[in-house]
Amino acid sequence: MIIDGLKLTLLGMAVVFSFLGLLVVIVHLSARLLKSFTEKEATAYEFHTRRKARELPPSEDKRKIMAVISASVSAHRAGRK
16 A cells, blocks of 8 residues: 555656656747747837936936925925824
8 A cells, every 4th residue: 555655656746747847848949939029029128218218307307306206295294293
């Protein structure tokens, strides 16, 4: 009875190990097959982030925005007391 349990345990471990090995192979193959698509997405993402960086407001506008936010927080905190 114990021998049968050990056989079943080893068989289950072998099945899981085989499945995980197959899963690793499939992931590697899909990465190689889809590499061209990911490169296109990466270049599009870089282009988008560069464009967004150019659209940021100048530093003077940032100072004004910071002043407005600080005033809002101060007014909110004063209203709580």
